[in-house]
Amino acid sequence: MKPFAPRPLTADTPPYVIAHRGISALAPENTIASFRLAAEIPGVDIIELDVRLTRDEEVIVLHDRTLQRTTTGNGAARGYTLAELKQFDAGSWFHPRFAEERIPTLREVLDVVGTRCWLDIEMKSDLFHREPEGLLERRVLETVKEAGCADRVMYSSFDHHLVANLKRIEPAATTAVIYRIYRDFGRLPSKLLRRAGASVFVCSKMDLNQAIIRDVREHNIPMYVYTLNSLTDVQNIMKIGVQGIISDEASAIVSVVKQS
Numbered sequence: 054m055k056p057f058a059p060r061p062l063t064a065d066t067p068p069y070v071i072a073h074r075g076i077s078a079l080a081p082e083n084t085i086a087s088f089r090l091a092a093e094i095p096g097v098d099i100i101e102l103d104v105r106l107t108r109d110e111e112v113i114v115l116h117d118r119t120l121q122r123t124t125t126g127n128g129a130a131r132g133y134t135l136a137e138l139k140q141f142d143a144g145s146w147f148h149p150r151f152a153e154e155r156i157p158t159l160r161e162v163l164d165v166v167g168t169r170c171w172l173d174i175e176m177k178s179d180l181f182h183r184e185p186e187g188l189l190e191r192r193v194l195e196t197v198k199e200a201g202c203a204d205r206v207m208y209s210s211f212d213h214h215l216v217a218n219l220k221r222i223e224p225a226a227t228t229a230v231i232y233r234i235y236r237d238f239g240r241l242p243s244k245l246l247r248r249a250g251a252s253v254f255v256c257s258k259m260d261l262n263q264a265i266i267r268d269v270r271e272h273n274i275p276m277y278v279y280t281l282n283s284l285t286d287v288q289n290i291m292k293i294g295v296q297g298i299i300s301d302e303a304s305a306i307v308s309v310v311k312q313s
């Protein structure tokens with residue numbers, strides 16, 4: 054598989070289709086079932102997933118800091134060892150047929166889909182538990198390297214300190230900053246990217262404005278937008294000329310995006 058490369062704004066190719074937490078409209082988010090589904094669909098370019106650490110510092114794939122929304126567990130995931138977390142059912146909340154799904158480790162996901170799609174690994178930071186400096190970044194990089202996927206990954210985060218740190222540790226890594234309206238309001242993508250040494254700008258469709266669009270065009274910055282689930286949203290965003298469309302419904306939007 055080719056190495057991942059963020060494409061410049063002027064490319065006359067359609068945007069990347071990015072499966073948000075896998076095909077999370079059809080299978081429980083951030084599970085192997087959801088990632089397998091994404092990898093089976095031609096035209097899905099990138100799988101997005103969220104990572105954090107367990108008590109024994111294993112890298113797991115889980116969006117929330119707590120377990121109750123998407124598993125049968127309770128409380129902060131960081132308070133459990135991997136073996137303890139593996140006891141919880143991570144699929145029944147979505148549909149009983151997914152009762153066998155467990156919270157996957159990053160390594161498990163890379164082993165299943167890392168040769169079939171590129172990955173957008175979003176590092177989650179936890180306000181209630183600040184990780185020791187560099188720990189999450191190092192553990193993620195080690196895992197990716199051990200799985201042999203280093204050239205197929207983009208690392209992203211709302212926490213731009215994590216992005217900058219990861220880039221310092223691994224200068225060859227492709228990184229992205231995710232726009233945080235409450236902290237970044239008024240700061241343009243070019244400035245945020247420069248400060249973190251990143252090359253891709255990720256923005257919510259709700260936070261997009263003319264100043265952002267002008268700035269990414271002026272500086273030729275690849276911009277990925279989330280979360281676009283309706284065909285109308287997808288068609289509208291493509292008129293702006295973005296490079297990535299992040300969707301829970303990647304399988305449903307792929308033909309529209311790729312026919313463009």
Ligand code: G3P
Pocket residue numbers: 073101103116175231255279299
């Ligand atoms: O890729 C951006 C998007 O995943 C960020 O939001 O809350 O779905 O992780 P969230």
Ligand code: CA
Pocket residue numbers: 101102103175
């Ligand atoms: Ca995410």
